[in-house]
Amino acid sequence: MEALLHYVWKHKLYANVSLISSDGSPITVIDPGMHNTDAGPDFFNAKIKIGSQMWVGNIEMHTYASQWNKHQHQKDKAYNSVILHVVEYVDVDVVKTQSGQVLVQLALEIPPAIKENYANLIQKDSPLPCAQKIRDIPEIFITDWKNALLTERLEKKTEQIFAILEEYKQDWGQAFYITLARNFGFGINNDAFERLARSLPLKIILKHSDSVLQVEALFFGQAGLLADNNEDNNDDNEDNNNKEEDQYAIALSKEYAFLKNKYSLQPLEGYLFKNLRIRPNNFPHIKIAQLAALIKSQPFLFSKIMETTEIADLKKLFLSQLHPYWLTHYNFSKSGRAREKNIGLSGLNIILINTLVPMLFAFGKKRADQVFMQRALTIIESLKEEQNSVTQLFANAGVKIHNAGDSQALIQLKREYCEKKKCLYCRIGHKVLLKSLNNA
Known part of the structure; x- marks a missing residue:
């Protein structure tokens, strides 16, 4: 106590x-x-x-x-x-x-009322112990808290970006590339995608950005997904002898063998990339293909982002066309009917929220330039709110979620306060305890 x-x-x-x-x-x-x-x-x-x-x-x-x-x-x-x-x-x-x-x-x-209510909050077996109390708190109060939480979350992401910058001698392009790649992991594969980017320097990719075959060979080869025409590592394996020969995968493997030797690359193990419990369009092969296509079409993406102010134009920078092979494939072993697999609107939003916005905010903070920091806030508040278990939890408790800034704020609240039982440091928790004191 x-x-x-x-x-x-x-x-x-x-x-x-x-x-x-x-x-x-x-x-x-x-x-x-x-x-x-x-x-x-x-x-x-x-x-x-x-x-x-x-x-x-x-x-x-x-x-x-x-x-x-x-x-x-x-x-x-x-x-x-x-x-x-x-x-x-x-x-x-x-x-x-x-x-x-x-x-x-x-x-x-x-005060006994505070002691009792605090004990109820931290001992309650609930993902949101104050859920029944939130509706009694004025919306303007919660809005102010969400604004502060959003800044907290961006500050935390800024620290992570600064750590990468320190590691890579203040190379903003490399820091952006690593951050971007991580967020193509869409949660379950974030760590694997970050390791992939760290194992494959951006400067090597840029030397081959005029060839989609070479860019994909570098990415898939470094990911360890080309060995034996490697397919989904989490599905039931089939005998390699029974697999249909995949000419594109063979071409990638040959290209990677040359590039691996040229740059002394050390590939990752393919098993690091997970397919379980995720939608086919988010399979690692598809996300790697999307990442490769993006860097192929926009090799100097970070510089363009810094120069672009309109949100519509920024979104266009992240749109690219996958190699035709991926219209009929989710990996290198299975083909199916043709389906579009380019980055969709929800996927684009996730990339903008978790990559573009934090990078702009961090860039502004590093340069003590409020223009970039404010641009980051303006962009995130213009994006559609995320739909996930955290936003659903707070929506059910009566919290209004208007945009991606709100959803990011609530993720910060859930992870850094609710899950850590830091009710005493939460403005909502403070309000709940004060109300209990006034009612005593």
Whole structure:
């Protein structure tokens, strides 16, 4: 319950009619300080009055006062700046800092209504414990929270892009290519597609971007999907001798053998790419073919994105035609009647949401250019909302989802707050707890 103690202190929600230290001194909180979630005291730069004396310094909190010594704070110079030890239970009368200072201790009372409702939230076996309470919260409040959550999500993706940039010496084209490839994995194959892109540098592909045969040979060969005319690794295998000879796959294999030797490439294992529980149009062979077609048609896609401002024109950049072979194939072993397998509208939306928007946002942040960051936000708010289990969960609870910015915000909320039981850090959770206090 220490996290709840932090919450009550931060928002001044304590049940105490008046704050009295364990030695009988009255305490007035002028400023609870800045919450610290890293190592060191729990709150920095608090301002309090103990008796008639004003103090400015740090606050440390524990459920039990004895945890001060248990955590070895009495030996740590980092805690010499602590001016008040706030606890729920004073089970030892005296605690000292490393410098020998005896600390004033305060037993803080958590309001019973908050304690009870918090326990209900974190212990409830539900993907959305506050579902029954959300409808009572004003929409404008939830809208503000969604806006903040969207920024949080883009900041998180920006950190991932910056990490790739650091790894590849600030090469934005390579970082974009890796991010783009990852998102062609459409969830289940994201990691495999990222590994594929990392194993096949963009500069090699660009040298052969005038030949669809060579581009596909590089991608499929590096993916390990050309060996023995390799088919879907997750379907029931058939005897290779019974397979229909596939001339296109043979041509790709021959081309890849030459390119592999030329560039000293090390292919992945084909089993990394999964077909189970996904629609045929999202099979890895089809997504790799789409990725290859896109890079073949737009070898300098990142540069064009930076120069294009209209959303309709941006969407056109991501449209490309697959090699005719893929009209009748989902992999290299099975053919069927001709069906269009180019990137559809929903697939395009996913690529724009997860690749284009984060890259624009990251580019703007890196350059301290608000124009690119705002463009990213404008684009995502113009895209149709995603349809998935997370958006359905919140829609059922009465949350309105207007665009892809909202759906991304709710994914951030679900993954970073709901699943981690961080109700105390969630604005909706805060509102629910405040309401329980007001109704007590």
